Amino acid sequence: MDPDVRAPLDTALLRDLLCEPHGPLRRLHVVETSESTNTELAAGVAADPAAWPAPALLVAEHQVAGRGRAGRSWATPARAALTASLLVRPQVPRGRLGWLPLLAGLATVTALRSTLGVQAVAKWPNDVLVLTDEPEIEGWGRLRKIAGILTEVLPDGVVIGVGLNVSQTREELPVPTAVSVAQVGGASIDRTVILTALAEASVSVLGRWTEAGGDVHSSGLAEEVAAVSATVGASVRVELADGTELRGTATGLAADGALLVEDASRTVRTVHTGDVYHLRLN
Known part of the structure; x- marks a missing residue:
């Protein structure tokens, strides 16, 4: 592999482009290695909140023990992915924070x-997928995961972590349902x-949401989220947190960002957490 493919981030250029006065961030910090950027950023905010004025971004060249939803682990080769966590302090009603993974x-x-x-496209609640030419996999079809999002509410703000596969080869990806930017051209x-x-x-979308007081409808963001969703309109199987299973059609999103699923009896159920598998895309 060409060594330039996995060159270090240009931190000086990033600060010039992204940090005040030219950009939207108030702090950008790049570390060589981190077990988890979400964990490290949360610890930094707890230790010294003033050192992390929002919006602030922590980026790791190599994340060695990343965390996904439900405590799942996630790791990549050094400099093969983007692993970053954004700190925001949105002044919105707490009940509207459920939209943050969808907005990310x-x-x-x-x-x-x-x-x-x-x-x-987006898969509810926190995955980003790409349609590929790969053979179909049950629950995925030809869609493959290119990025994952992990949102955590802190006493002083919210951390939004994003892990995006960039240059990994097929052999370097941990599961057959994953893909990288390089693989999809x-x-x-x-x-x-x-x-x-x-x-x-990210800052643009979250800024619109915050300016609207967290109202995704008046800001137009609810329609944009639905428009990029691969889940809304699909036949789905949902493995719920209590171990039960729900099958039906994902008909839309609730006021708090939860997934609405109409089952075989035409009862609409509200799903706040669970693993979603697409059975058929409409």
């Missing part, structure tokens, strides 16, 4: 489409370029 998904999809030409695998687009899109 919208921002990630927007960055991938506009900057890389990758036609990504993205216009660039320069992580500095991709991180700039991702940070700008």
Whole structure:
């Protein structure tokens, strides 16, 4: 592999583009290695909140013990992915924070489409997928995961972690349902370029949401989230947190961002947490 493919991030350029006075961030910190950027950022905020004025971004060149939803582990080769956590302190009603993973998904999809030409879609609640030419896999079809999102509410703010596969080969990806930007022919695998687009899109989407007091409808974000969703309109199987299973059609999103699923009896159930598998895309 060309060594330039996994060159270090251009931290000086990132600060010039993304930090005040030219950019939207108030702090950008890049570390060589982190077990988990979410964990490290949360600890930093707890130890010294004033050192982390929001919005602030922590980025790791190599994340060695990343965490996904439900405590799942996630790791990548050094400099093969983007692993970053954004600190925000949105002044919105707490009941509206459930939209944050969906808004982060919208921002990630927007960055991938506009900057890389990758036609990504969002899977409820916190995955970003790409349609590939690969053979179908049950529960996935030909969709593959290119990014995951982990949102955690802190006493002083919210941390939104994003892990995006960039240059990994098929052999370097942990599961057959994953894919990287390189594999799907993205216009660039320069992580500095991709991180700039991702940070700008994230701050823009979250800024619109915050300005509207967390109202996704008056801000127009509810429609945009639904438009990029591969889940809304699909036949789904949901493994619920209590061990039971729900099958039906994902008909939309509730006021708090939960998934609405109509079952065989035409009863609409509200899903706040669970593993979703697509049975058929409409």
